[in-house]
Amino acid sequence: MRSGKPRLIRQLNDRSVFEAIEEMGLSSRAQLSRVTGGSAPTMAKAVRRLRQLGLLDEVGLSSPDGAGRPGRMFRVAKVSSQVIGIAIDYRYCRVTPAGLDGGYNHENIITIKTPADYRSLLRDLTKAVRKLTADGPKTLAMGVSVPGMIDKSDGRVLLSPNMHCLDGQCVGVDLETETGIKAYVLHETLASCLAEQSYGLAKKLEHLVLISVMEGYACSAVVAGQLLEGHDGMAGEMGHIPVDLNGAQCGCGNRGCIETMATDQSLARRVGERLGRRIEVEEMADMVSAGQIDIRQDINETLAYLAIGVASAVNTFNPELVLVASRMFDFLPGAFDDLINQVRQRSVRPLVNRCRIIRSAGDKVQGGVAAALRGLKNSLGPTMNWR
Numbered sequence: 001m002r003s004g005k006p007r008l009i010r011q012l013n014d015r016s017v018f019e020a021i022e023e024m025g026l027s028s029r030a031q032l033s034r035v036t037g038g039s040a041p042t043m044a045k046a047v048r049r050l051r052q053l054g055l056l057d058e059v060g061l062s063s064p065d066g067a068g069r070p071g072r073m074f075r076v077a078k079v080s081s082q083v084i085g086i087a088i089d090y091r092y093c094r095v096t097p098a099g100l101d102g103g104y105n106h107e108n109i110i111t112i113k114t115p116a117d118y119r120s121l122l123r124d125l126t127k128a129v130r131k132l133t134a135d136g137p138k139t140l141a142m143g144v145s146v147p148g149m150i151d152k153s154d155g156r157v158l159l160s161p162n163m164h165c166l167d168g169q170c171v172g173v174d175l176e177t178e179t180g181i182k183a184y185v186l187h188e189t190l191a192s193c194l195a196e197q198s199y200g201l202a203k204k205l206e207h208l209v210l211i212s213v214m215e216g217y218a219c220s221a222v223v224a225g226q227l228l229e230g231h232d233g234m235a236g237e238m239g240h241i242p243v244d245l246n247g248a249q250c251g252c253g254n255r256g257c258i259e260t261m262a263t264d265q266s267l268a269r270r271v272g273e274r275l276g277r278r279i280e281v282e283e284m285a286d287m288v289s290a291g292q293i294d295i296r297q298d299i300n301e302t303l304a305y306l307a308i309g310v311a312s313a314v315n316t317f318n319p320e321l322v323l324v325a326s327r328m329f330d331f332l333p334g335a336f337d338d339l340i341n342q343v344r345q346r347s348v349r350p351l352v353n354r355c356r357i358i359r360s361a362g363d364k365v366q367g368g369v370a371a372a373l374r375g376l377k378n379s380l381g382p383t384m385n386w387r
């Protein structure tokens with residue numbers, strides 16, 4: 001019991017100092033002491049531990065106040081260490097190295113055509129991770145964005161509506177076994193939302209919702225600064241709310257879910273029905289940009305359902321910001337403004353009047369990176385409001 005408390009205090013200190021450096025950027029120990037209220041020896045110990053764990057880069061000397069002895073400066077590691085972000089998706093998977101500031105270079109992303117079976121998927125992802133970790137900075141963790149519900153207790157995928165080869169698999173544990181690198185797995189929606197709040201357009205906002213309809217229908221929320229995970233880490237399956245009782249079959253087993261009506265895939269299905277053949281989003285995009293098809297009517301139908309989804313999220317979560325990711329806005333000029341107008345009509349007025357709605361790039365690999373960094377920070381200790 002007596003050894004327990006000092007350990008907790010040390011953990012709280014380490015995490016607070018790391019989060020302070022994350023927020024301040026380049027920092028000296030003296031600055032950190034001032035900001036977090038920690039004593040100089042406490043700060044020195046915390047910085048030393050974080051250095052030993054590979055979480056900080058030391059970047060020269062500086063005397064930021066122009067007074068006193070120049071002190072060593074630190075920032076979150078971008079050179080000495082890295083994390084790996086992985087986005088598993090049903091058509092393509094992407095794997096990227098990233099700094100501990102969440103930044104990554106698009107040129108370094110490895111893209112893999114998603115294999116049909118789990119063994120091949122594991123093999124291809126392992127190969128990519130090995131390639132990115134063979135030399136260079138030390139790899140501290142991997143984060144995996146998974147298109148499915150994950151059991152928090154053992155990391156098992158319980159259901160992946162659009163990628164059933166993942167059902168029942170412990171993809172994080174398996175990747176960890178293959179590569180020897182700690183893996184943190186998160187539902188893709190939660191991961192993307194976390195990424196927007198940690199490193200993206202919604203940085204540090206307390207109440208936000210992300211809706212991505214680029215692959216399936218994903219909706220997730222940050223409430224009071226915390227990612228809303230639910231009891232089992234599965235919150236945010238708003239895509240499976242039925243909006244058409246006799247609608248198309250959905251991957252979840254039901255019919256007429258909003259996922260079957262309001263997504264980029266639903267748009268492709270509508271266009272395909274009109275053309276009398278199956279068409280993928282990519283091909284549809286090419287045909288639109290070549291001026292070969294007019295899909296205005298199909299987009300309007302799809303947006304009408306998306307507006308119901310966005311309005312439901314506004315009404316449910318009372319967010320200050322909603323981010324929406326879809327390729328539909330690229331296909332038709334003015335489509336995003338149309339969506340906003342429809343959302344305003346369908347939401348409860350006082351709620352929507354105070355809510356901004358903007359586009360998100362819906363970058364899932366950033367979600368993988370965010371999952372890795374959250375896992376790393378949680379491994380330091382519990383968070384504490386040091387401000």
Ligand SMILES: [Zn+2]
Nearest residue numbers: 240250252257
């Ligand atoms: Zn469904």
